[in-house]
Amino acid sequence: GAVVSQHPSWVICKSGTSVKIECRSLDFQATTMFWYRQFPKQSLMLMATSNEGSKATYEQGVEKDKFLINHASLTLSTLTVTSAHPEDSSFYICSAHLAGPRIAYEQYFGPGTRLTVT
Amino acid sequence: DAKTTQPNSMESNEEEPVHLPCNHSTISGTDYIHWYRQLPSQGPEYVIHGLTSNVNNRMASLAIAEDRKSSTLILHRATLRDAAVYYCILPVSSNTGKLIFGQGTTLQVKP
Numbered sequence: 001g002a003v004v005s006q007h008p009s010w011v012i013c014k015s016g017t018s019v020k021i022e023c024r025s026l027d028f029q030a031t032t033m034f035w036y037r038q039f040p041k042q043s044l045m046l047m048a049t050s051n052e053g054s055k056a057t058y059e060q061g062v063e064k065d066k067f068l069i070n071h072a073s074l075t076l077s078t079l080t081v082t083s084a085h086p087e088d089s090s091f092y093i094c095s096a097h098l099a100g101p102r103i104a105y106e107q108y109f110g111p112g113t114r115l116t117v118t
Numbered sequence: 119d120a121k122t123t124q125p126n127s128m129e130s131n132e133e134e135p136v137h138l139p140c141n142h143s144t145i146s147g148t149d150y151i152h153w154y155r156q157l158p159s160q161g162p163e164y165v166i167h168g169l170t171s172n173v174n175n176r177m178a179s180l181a182i183a184e185d186r187k188s189s190t191l192i193l194h195r196a197t198l199r200d201a202a203v204y205y206c207i208l209p210v211s212s213n214t215g216k217l218i219f220g221q222g223t224t225l226q227v228k229p
Contacts, residue, residue: 004161032215043205044162044219093161097215107154107215109161 002028004096006110013084013117020080021113023094029074030096034107035067038091050077084117091115122206127224130196138191138223140206145186152209152217153180153191155202162205162219165191201227 003026013019023033031052036044048069049057056069068080081088095109123141130136142151153165166173166180168189173180179192193200205222209215 006161034216036219043203043221044156046216046218049216091159095161095217106164106167107217109154109163112159112161114159 002096002106002108004094004108004110006092006094006113008113009111010114011116013115015085015117016083018080018082019084019115020078021092021094021115023077023079023096023110025075025096025108028096030077031074032097033071033077034095034097035069035077035079036093036095038093038112044093047079081115084115086117089115089117122208122220124204124206124220124223126221127226129226129228130193132198132227132229133195136193136196136200136225136227138193138204138206138225139188140190141188142206142208143187145208149208151180151182151186151189152207153178154205154207154217154219156205156222157199157202165204196225196227198227198229201225 005024005026007022011019033050035047037047038044046059047062050069050071052071052074058064066082071077091112091114093112095107097107150167150169152167154162155165156162166175166178168180168182181190203222203224205219207217209217
């Protein structure tokens with residue numbers, strides 16, 4: 001099956017620093033990737049849609065200058081949390097959409113990255 | 119966007135079947151019904167999807183009402199590893215695969 005990886009799986013950083021999270025599709029090409037965040041005991045919240053070679057589309061209320069998304073290749077998207085603050089501490093999850101007439105509706109998720117800002 | 123409604127939580131005994139309901143009364147004719155599940159501290163995983171007919175795969179079965187306003191995910195024999203949050207989702211856009219997650223149903227499986 002399609003595999004999506006994330007790196008790092010967890011990270012602790014100091015307030016004011018930036019953190020980069022990588023999302024890779026390991027065995028397929030993904031023109032579209034998605035970034036979600038999840039607070040404890042809550043559902044996933046879609047942050048943005050990342051399209052290869054173009055600017056990301058952010059959901060309402062998500063600061064694009066704070067959450068920088070780059071989708072430089074068909075297998076890699078990165079999320080950079082800039083000037084992180086404790087309230088940015090969360091579980092960040094990426095996913096990739098595997099397009100095609102038979103499996104156009106399946107989305108594959110990474111294992112998530114736990115970010116703790118101290 | 120079409121909305122789904124699921125019970126917050128359900129309990130099941132191990133080795134017994136589980137029926138997880140989902141209401142989606144505002145579904146449109148072209149909306150596929152998707153189910154994903156999320157185990158603790160992991161990313162969600164795809165379970166099954168369907169349009170009109172009932173669907174089966176190695177993980178589960180999906181029963182879709184004739185009017186498509188509701189569906190039921192069926193786990194034929196629950197195991198402890200099936201304890202997870204189950205999400206019933208109607209994609210925002212079939213072209214992009216964009217998914218909006220609701221609160222889902224937390225399934226507890228008792229030994």
